[in-house]
Amino acid sequence: MERLIGSGREGNLLLISGGEFKHLKALRMREGDRLEVFYEGRLFLACLSQLRKDYALCSILEEIKRPIPKPDVTLYQCIPLELRLMDEVVERVSQAGASRLVPVLCKRGYGGRPLVEEKLERWKRLSLTSFKQCKRPKPMEILQPIELRELVLKEEVSLLLDNFAGSSTIREVDLTKNSYGLVVGPEGGFSREEVEFLVGRGFMPLLLKPYIYRSEMAGAVAVALIMNLAGV
Numbered sequence: 001m002e003r004l005i006g007s008g009r010e011g012n013l014l015l016i017s018g019g020e021f022k023h024l025k026a027l028r029m030r031e032g033d034r035l036e037v038f039y040e041g042r043l044f045l046a047c048l049s050q051l052r053k054d055y056a057l058c059s060i061l062e063e064i065k066r067p068i069p070k071p072d073v074t075l076y077q078c079i080p081l082e083l084r085l086m087d088e089v090v091e092r093v094s095q096a097g098a099s100r101l102v103p104v105l106c107k108r109g110y111g112g113r114p115l116v117e118e119k120l121e122r123w124k125r126l127s128l129t130s131f132k133q134c135k136r137p138k139p140m141e142i143l144q145p146i147e148l149r150e151l152v153l154k155e156e157v158s159l160l161l162d163n164f165a166g167s168s169t170i171r172e173v174d175l176t177k178n179s180y181g182l183v184v185g186p187e188g189g190f191s192r193e194e195v196e197f198l199v200g201r202g203f204m205p206l207l208l209k210p211y212i213y214r215s216e217m218a219g220a221v222a223v224a225l226i227m228n229l230a231g232v
């Protein structure tokens with residue numbers, strides 16, 4: 001079933017306007033069609049009841065409450081020097097099932113905080129687009145950027161993705177837990193000091209096999225592995 005984002009609500013009616021209305025038209029939806037509408041953090045099963053020139057109104061049939069798949073995964077992504085690659089990260093890790101994405105400012109990554117903060121709105125929009133496409137029960141959250149040095153153990157299992165020898169493989173990770181944190185480096189990788197710092201803080205280095213992935217791929221692969229192997 002198609003899923004659209006609502007932009008207003010009055011009683012039992014949800015408003016579809018702007019870009020979402022264009023999407024609805026492109027889908028050639030007609031009055032009487034059923035669809036899912038996401039509005040203010042809630043998902044509804046609705047029926048397209050009034051199709052006007054530049055907006056549509058949908059009657060709510062019921063609220064959709066689907067369980068959030070476990071485990072809860074947070075991806076700490078070092079922001080790539082090539083900032084546009086974050087778009088790929090957002091789309092991929094959202095599909096793979098991460099609950100939230102935290103952009104991380106690190107030594108070899110993109111360091112300009114003001115532009116990163118400006119981009120947050122774009123990344124949130126991409127997260128919503130992905131939510132529509134992959135039918136997650138909830139959009140992936142995009143949190144405020146942090147510095148690598150602010151990273152602390154928050155989840156039950158905290159992993160540092162590192163493509164150097166000495167790291168553990170996925171089989172050595174405890175896959176019975178409810179929450180996982182994954183830290184992924186930028187295109188040029190972490191600096192040795194950063195790896196030592198994170199290992200010192202208790203992050204466990206994880207090696208993905210068999211080759212070296214691009215930064216925007218590594219996080220998605222790791223999230224998908226954890227969601228599928230530790231998922232219930």
Ligand code: SAH
Nearest residue numbers: 161162163184185188189207208212213218
């Ligand atoms: N330029 C680096 C590679 C960086 S890849 C080098 O030549 O070694 C970017 C990031 O993706 C890495 O910092 C790491 O977090 C992650 N990554 C890529 N391949 C990986 C692998 N096989 N195992 C674990 N992490 C990987």
